[in-house]
Amino acid sequence: MLKASHNTGLVFFPAFDWAIDPTHPEREERLLYTQDxxxxxxxxDIPGIIEYKPSLVTKEDIQRTHFxxxxxxxxxxxxxxxxxxxxxxxxxxxxxxxxxxGFALVRPPGHHAMRVTHGGRGFCHINIEAVMVExxxxxxxxxxxxxxxxxxxxxxxxxDIFWHxxxxxxxxxxxxxxxxxxxxxxxxxxxxxxxxxxxxxxPLPPGTxxxxxxxxxxxxxxxxxxxxxxxxxxNSAGQDNHYTDPLTNMNFSAQGYAQLTTLLKPDIxxxxxxxxxxxxxxxVNLGIILAMAGLDYAGVVEPDYNPDVLKQxxxxxxxxxxxTDQIMTFWSQxxxxxxxxxxxxxxxxxxxETFYDTDNIFERQKEKIRxxxxxxxxxxxxSKATPGRHILGVHIPINACDACKEQAYAFYDKAxxxxxxxxxxxxxxxxxxxxxxxCS
Amino acid sequence: MILGLDVGGxxxxxxxxxxxxxxxxxxxxxxxxxxxxxxxxxxxxxxxxTDPKQVERVVISTTLTTNAIVQQxxxxxxxxxxxxxxIDPEFYRTSDHYYAVGGSINHRGREKAPVNxxxxxxxxxxxxxxxxxxxxxxxxxxVRNPSHEILIRRILxxxxxxxxxxxxxxxxxxxxxxxxxxxxxxxVFSLHKNFFEAVERSLLEKGLTVPIQILKADGGTxxxxxxxxxxxxxxxxxxxxxxxxxxxxxxxxxxxxxLDVGGxTTDISFLVDKTxxxxxxxxxxxxxxSLIRSLWTDSKGIGGDSALxxxxxxxxxxxxxxxxxxxxxxxxxxxTDALVVLGLMDEGDKEKAxxxxxxxxxxxxxxxxxxxxxxxxxxxxxxxKKTFEMIDQINSKxxxxxxxxxxxxxxSPRRILMLGGPARFFAxxxxxxxxxxxxxxxxxxxxxxIGAALARTTxxxxxxxxxxxxxxxxxxxxxxxxxxxxxxEDDLIETxxxxxxxxxxxxxxxxxxLDQVEVVEFQEFNIVRNFSPRGKIFRTKMQLKPGxxxxxxxxxx
Numbered sequence: 001m002l003k004a005s006h007n008t009g010l011v012f013f014p015a016f017d018w019a020i021d022p023t024h025p026e027r028e029e030r031l032l033y034t035q036d037x038x039x040x041x042x043x044x045d046i047p048g049i050i051e052y053k054p055s056l057v058t059k060e061d062i063q064r065t066h067f068x069x070x071x072x073x074x075x076x077x078x079x080x081x082x083x084x085x086x087x088x089x090x091x092x093x094x095x096x097x098x099x100x101x102g103f104a105l106v107r108p109p110g111h112h113a114m115r116v117t118h119g120g121r122g123f124c125h126i127n128i129e130a131v132m133v134e135x136x137x138x139x140x141x142x143x144x145x146x147x148x149x150x151x152x153x154x155x156x157x158x159x160d161i162f163w164h165x166x167x168x169x170x171x172x173x174x175x176x177x178x179x180x181x182x183x184x185x186x187x188x189x190x191x192x193x194x195x196x197x198x199x200x201x202x203p204l205p206p207g208t209x210x211x212x213x214x215x216x217x218x219x220x221x222x223x224x225x226x227x228x229x230x231x232x233x234x235n236s237a238g239q240d241n242h243y244t245d246p247l248t249n250m251n252f253s254a255q256g257y258a259q260l261t262t263l264l265k266p267d268i269x270x271x272x273x274x275x276x277x278x279x280x281x282x283x284v285n286l287g288i289i290l291a292m293a294g295l296d297y298a299g300v301v302e303p304d305y306n307p308d309v310l311k312q313x314x315x316x317x318x319x320x321x322x323x324t325d326q327i328m329t330f331w332s333q334x335x336x337x338x339x340x341x342x343x344x345x346x347x348x349x350x351x352x353e354t355f356y357d358t359d360n361i362f363e364r365q366k367e368k369i370r371x372x373x374x375x376x377x378x379x380x381x382x383s384k385a386t387p388g389r390h391i392l393g394v395h396i397p398i399n400a401c402d403a404c405k406e407q408a409y410a411f412y413d414k415a416x417x418x419x420x421x422x423x424x425x426x427x428x429x430x431x432x433x434x435x436x437x438x439c440s
Numbered sequence: 441m442i443l444g445l446d447v448g449g450x451x452x453x454x455x456x457x458x459x460x461x462x463x464x465x466x467x468x469x470x471x472x473x474x475x476x477x478x479x480x481x482x483x484x485x486x487x488x489x490t491d492p493k494q495v496e497r498v499v500i501s502t503t504l505t506t507n508a509i510v511q512q513x514x515x516x517x518x519x520x521x522x523x524x525x526x527i528d529p530e531f532y533r534t535s536d537h538y539y540a541v542g543g544s545i546n547h548r549g550r551e552k553a554p555v556n557x558x559x560x561x562x563x564x565x566x567x568x569x570x571x572x573x574x575x576x577x578x579x580x581x582x583v584r585n586p587s588h589e590i591l592i593r594r595i596l597x598x599x600x601x602x603x604x605x606x607x608x609x610x611x612x613x614x615x616x617x618x619x620x621x622x623x624x625x626x627x628v629f630s631l632h633k634n635f636f637e638a639v640e641r642s643l644l645e646k647g648l649t650v651p652i653q654i655l656k657a658d659g660g661t662x663x664x665x666x667x668x669x670x671x672x673x674x675x676x677x678x679x680x681x682x683x684x685x686x687x688x689x690x691x692x693x694x695x696x697x698x699l700d701v702g703g704x705t706t707d708i709s710f711l712v713d714k715t716x717x718x719x720x721x722x723x724x725x726x727x728x729x730s731l732i733r734s735l736w737t738d739s740k741g742i743g744g745d746s747a748l749x750x751x752x753x754x755x756x757x758x759x760x761x762x763x764x765x766x767x768x769x770x771x772x773x774x775x776t777d778a779l780v781v782l783g784l785m786d787e788g789d790k791e792k793a794x795x796x797x798x799x800x801x802x803x804x805x806x807x808x809x810x811x812x813x814x815x816x817x818x819x820x821x822x823x824x825k826k827t828f829e830m831i832d833q834i835n836s837k838x839x840x841x842x843x844x845x846x847x848x849x850x851x852s853p854r855r856i857l858m859l860g861g862p863a864r865f866f867a868x869x870x871x872x873x874x875x876x877x878x879x880x881x882x883x884x885x886x887x888x889x890i891g892a893a894l895a896r897t898t899x900x901x902x903x904x905x906x907x908x909x910x911x912x913x914x915x916x917x918x919x920x921x922x923x924x925x926x927x928x929e930d931d932l933i934e935t936x937x938x939x940x941x942x943x944x945x946x947x948x949x950x951x952x953x954l955d956q957v958e959v960v961e962f963q964e965f966n967i968v969r970n971f972s973p974r975g976k977i978f979r980t981k982m983q984l985k986p987g988x989x990x991x992x993x994x995x996x997x
Contacts, residue, residue: 001531001727002527002531002532002616011838012838012840013838013840013845014840015840015841015842016840016841016963016965017841017842017843018841018842022966022968022973023966023968023971023972023973025971027966027968028965028966029965029966029967029968029977032965032977033547033548035840036547036581036613037526037547039613039614040526040547040580040581040613040614040615041526041527041615041616042527042614042615042616042617042729045614045616045617045724045729047727051838052838053836053837053838053839054838054845077842078842078845078846079842082842082845246970278547278548282547283525286526286527290527295527296527296528298528299523299525299526299527299528300525300526300527301525302525303524303525303544303546303552303553304552
């Protein structure tokens with residue numbers, strides 16, 4: 001008889017009545033065929049597979065992760081709250097040990113949403129994994145968390161949110177940013193001065209096949225995880241590396257996704273992108289579910305799958321090996337890089353520009369962070385959106401040292417209300433969020 | 441007049457009623473080894489003083505198929521399944537004669553790999569050689585495109601008596617359940633056919649000429665002729681009969697719990713505004729999961745005759761039954777004995793009851809009276825605990841749209857309706873313990889037979905329209921029609937209604953009782969390729985709700 005080797009939780013929330021707009025890839029029918037496949041396969045009847053109804057995330061849940069401008073309500077729809085809530089529901093089920101692992105098959109996605117969010121970017125408004133991770137840290141006190149983003153697009157939102165956090169290992173493997181939205185995620189992007197090497201970006205050349213993906217998992221992701229020793233592994237399981245995806249140029253397969261899941265053994269997987277809704281998603285999702293539940297997935301093969309056609313060229317294999325070696329070198333030098341980044345107590349400034357493709361917003365940021373060896377370091381972000389608002393957000397990391405806490409309060413107190421429309425304080429140690437009104 | 445007969449585990453109840461009330465009621469013991477004689481003696485007794493010509497409707501509910509499953513006396517049948525990509529179909533093996541074959545249809549109903557006709561022919565020969573006469577054929581996604589099942593049947597039918605197809609059992613997706621249901625259908629077919637043809641003959645001899653209706657698990661009826669296509673629908677019609685019998689006593693516009701306390705088990709179910717709640721997919725009991733439409737019932741192994749014992753200082757109730765209560769000559773103490781000891785029940789041998797409860801009381805270090813009260817309370821709390829778990833389960837059922845998420849209906853019953861022998865004692869205790877209004881349904885001993893007698897015909901149709909492929913289908917009804925690009929929601933609903941009406945009339949529905957139509961599900965999706973709309977997918981399910989036939993509302997109350 002078919003029985004999962006352990007309990008696996010699933011949240012399935014296809015949001016059949018929500019779309020960015022009627023012909024947008026992120027629209028109602030995206031998970032329709034996945035639903036058909038999953039239901040026809042009788043997945044929810046398999047002993048050990050438990051389906052959960054998603055909860056809604058609250059304003060407080062979002063405030064742990066984002067500075068929503070002007071506020072949470074303006075940035076999100078109910079669908080975003082349920083989607084993030086689905087991830088949170090799975091987190092609860094896993095951490096309460098009702099299930100060994102879980103998969104949130106939800107939409108809309110979230111991995112392009114950054115800490116400061118003025119609107120939609122890359123189909124994302126709030127970062128559902130990040131909201132979940134911050135919830136887990138506050139509710140369950142877990143310290144070290146690894147997020148492995150296997151979506152074909154660079155998970156720049158998650159990357160941004162954990163940029164300065166040495167306790168969250170973020171690894172994104174994605175199609176080379178020179179050929180793909182959002183155009184970032186190069187090996188040199190290793191994290192902020194206090195967290196160098198805890199962000200690893202692995203760009204893959206167009207045409208990478210199952211062989212290439214699994215090579216990176218075996219030779220880079222797994223060894224790094226082995227050393228990092230996370231308390232929890234999260235997989236941002238984008239499915240747009242598939243050989244039929246209309247938005248990307250990769251050659252990954254349902255079998256490959258299932259094998260990747262078996263190798264990675266994520267505690268929690270959260271669906272991200274994936275827009276080959278008919279030819280790929282039904283099979284990829286089925287493969288991931290079966291792999292999570294420890295069930296045989298040998299029969300999960302796309303009807304038109306032809307491994308010979310999808311084989312990657314020798315030059316691609318070489319490129320991937322080189323990138324992997326480079327990443328492993330960076331990883332081994334992370335401590336020296338943090339030492340070299342600056343001396344404790346020093347304030348470091350960074351300027352950035354971000355374009356919100358979904359909502360056509362241009363944002364300019366000026367960030368100041370305190371160099372610290374004892375914690376992730378407090379920082380402030382001055383953010384001006386066009387069209388939009390000018391705000392200041394101050395963040396105190398969850399395990400902040402006293403010096404960084406003081407620095408953050410100083411940032412907040414000194415912020416000039418005449419200059420900003422709103423000033424926010426994200427006080428993670430107190431699990432509090434404060435707002436100071438500014439000019440309007 | 442209407443005649444309703446319900447064969448239960450221990451008794452067979454039959455009633456004769458008209459719009460003015462119940463004319464007659466008989467109760468005969470059920471002979472589990474000869475249900476036919478139980479049915480016949482029920483009919484004979486009822487018709488002793490009645491002219492059969494006056495009977496306009498006959499509804500029968502039996503445990504025939506249920507018993508066959510429990511006792512594993514089903515006919516051996518073969519299954520031919522075609523899976524395509526996905527979980528290995530070997531997991532769903534039903535017997536030695538289970539053949540997983542080639543061929544594949546995808547979720548849109550497109551053929552991805554053809555059937556290998558030679559392969560099917562070889563299997564057909566093997567089946568024939570093994571002396572198997574009935575075969576079930578199921579292909580994955582046959583509800584989107586049944587052509588493979590139809591082709592396989594064409595090859596097989598020369599070799600066997602009858603072939604049952606998966607797409608005829610339900611419009612719902614779920615390949616493993618479809619295999620189980622089709623297998624059950626094929627396995628109980630000859631048993632069902634022989635039994636009811638014999639019943640029909642005997643009734644004809646008695647001068648009863650109206651077509652026989654048979655009760656289904658969803659609390660609706662179908663004609664004998666219709667039942668031959670899907671005999672498995674009669675499984676678990678027993679609990680359905682009781683629930684239908686409780687409907688006249690249910691509050692309008694409110695939710696209610698129905699508890700039917702029997703000898704060995706208590707059946708738990710729910711009514712929403714006098715309409716029973718249906719299982720979302722189909723009957724499931726433990727590992728057994730099907731696509732058979734059914735009322736949402738579950739049972740707890742606690743009844744009036746459950747065996748009582750003390751293990752490690754703790755009271756254990758059931759789930760087994762060793763016989764009747766000691767007060768009625770049984771071998772071990774039961775909850776009924778506790779009722780006798782408490783002085784609630786006057787019938788039975790009180791001395792024997794005390795003797796039985798005393799053993800329990802000694803092991804629990806309690807007085808006889810206290811032990812009896814403890815037993816009674818425990819029964820109530822175990823049943824209610826299970827009931828609340830079911831309500832939680834119903835209310836936490838996942839939904840797939842933002843609208844349903846925000847507007848989702850929450851079941852919150854304010855009243856309990858109790859049926860069965862000890863109903864009146866339990867009702868009082870439960871009300872005292874839980875402060876929920878609890879009513880013992882009057883004349884609950886015949887509620888099951890009344891429920892069967894008054895149940896309406898039910899049915900459901902599932903339609904799928906795809907304007908990109910230019911087709912609307914209801915494969916369960918063998919229906920497919922071309923449509924234009926401008927096909928819309930109203931068109932689909934109209935088609936669905938026509939099909940539902942036709943199906944209902946074929947199942948024996950009275951045209952006056954066709955107004956309880958409900959759209960169970962409606963979904964509409966754009967099909968977009970390369971950022972431009974290519975068509976729409978519409979899906980709907982429409983049903984004739986379970987309920988009572990018109991004009992008899994006052995009968996039971």
